[in-house]
Amino acid sequence: MNILVTGSAGFIGSHLTSRLLNDGHAVIGVDNYISGQRANTKRFFDHPRFRFVEADVSLGMPDTHESLDYVLHFASPASPPHYQQHPIETLMVGAQGTQNALELARRHDAKFLLASTSEVYGDPNVHPQPESYWGHVNPNGIRSCYDEAKRYAEAITMAYHRYHGLDTRIVRIFNTYGPRMRHDDGRVVTNFVHQALAGEPLTVYGDGQQTRSFQFVDDLIEGVTRLMSVRHHEPVNIGNPDEYTVLEFAQIIRDLIDPSLDIIHRPMPQDDPRQRRPDITLAKSLLNWEPRVTLREGLARTIEGFREDRRLLESSDRRGWRPLTFHVAGEG
């Protein structure tokens, strides 16, 4: 198939591009690098079935002269430090960006898949969250630039399906980790791996008994590709329901990198991320999908990816493509 991926230089978009190329498809990647990384484009630059267009999909979609079979809309800042730095761009890529991608799919009579998020559930008062749960989101708080943009993106996707008969899919992506994560995304896995690779103590906020559920990126991509090939227009959760405490994450990462490192505790910040856990009953029955990668294995592969990135950065002559942009705040 000919597939256009918006956000192809992002963490998830680039893994999706890898998988689609491996599966024999042709991919047109689009990114404006607001939060995507040039290294994730360079990665595919010599691939004969990959083309890249640097463009802001909120302003318009690149003209593609060949036919398109699928449009996958993954473009958006996704981590709190990024979307809070770019609130208006985040709102726009959810609204104008999604609509431009839907219109492109409509012109090409292509299928369309929206990358939505567990953030549409907000601060849930139902655990775990099934797709039928309507969520608990503050429509005008500081996170609303992301949460409401994604809820709007779902609404307009369903409107194009209902009104124009477009063949659409919506995946609600829960917390995901793996190689190629941005090093400044502020999330717990990234922070711990960075600290441990730098030989520093790992910082746990509070007593570390708060839990998180994270899926390894390969599991997510497997779920997305399965969803692409079934006809189901309502949202589908893809996430890992296994919960670990933050302290367990710290301990596993420390043990994989350097068991002699300390784990230190700091006071809990006010805006600690909200706790969510996917109900994946639908994905199991509809896609015969469930996560397969264990936390230990996923973290080992993530650490290996981060190590490789550090080597690339150190060996880069910085005259041509920069392999990665580092903005690590405070954690060295």
Place this chain on the structure above:
Amino acid sequence: MNILVTGSAGFIGSHLTSRLLNDGHAVIGVDNYISGQRANTKRFFDHPRFRFVEADVSLGMPDTHESLDYVLHFASPASPPHYQQHPIETLMVGAQGTQNALELARRHDAKFLLASTSEVYGDPNVHPQPESYWGHVNPNGIRSCYDEAKRYAEAITMAYHRYHGLDTRIVRIFNTYGPRMRHDDGRVVTNFVHQALAGEPLTVYGDGQQTRSFQFVDDLIEGVTRLMSVRHHEPVNIGNPDEYTVLEFAQIIRDLIDPSLDIIHRPMPQDDPRQRRPDITLAKSLLNWEPRVTLREGLARTIEGFREDRRLLESSDRRGWRPLTFHVAGEG
């Protein structure tokens, strides 16, 4: 002040325009007549301080060469039959339309007020609804084209306030009735008045014991103009918390028009409107505002307005401006 009103040909936009002109302001009205009525523009056509631009604010704002002091964004289909007929236009006027209006305000260093709605509360599980309630909205149901568009509009309004320092206001408008309502809006007051004026029995669905709260449009406009002049950026509810049963509405309207008419009962349809009731504590303290028009008085004035519209329609020669477009489905 020089004030631009989007949706000036709508029910509420036109009452707002009347009030602003009466208060001595100059008004630029903008509408594309997707759900606005040309009669509501004709009404002000000879007014020396009124100018009108026919434009779709989702596609761009008219260039205005004079300065602007306030941008009031009231454009949107607002009744279920209209927004479900135009779901994508409804989504667009919430996103692109709101952003275009915000950008216009920013260019002119003008203040901005967003007409939001009690629909952001969705199908609430808190009664009455204070502004702090986050709502209970299905992000991808058939009403989501309106509900999510307005939640998005609130989010981007707050983003422009936080990020660009724009001086913004958000009013959450609850059910409103009065003269100049569209005759095909499908709401209970409109339906009853139409049936009674046509000498037909009034149709009540179910036993009529379900309740509604409606504010008279003059009360709403008073609240909006008070909100314009205070500095409060978070949303403010403006609505009438008095609840009446649907049967009481039917009885009052019948008695005001023709006490000999029958009230007949029909089975309740599946998508009966959701029940909401405003908590107006904030408007009372912040604006010293509360509704003043009694239901009986408001209905009498509404009926008088509808009678006048019927006379205008009957006397219209239809060669020039049509005073009203009638699309009364089934209720003749």
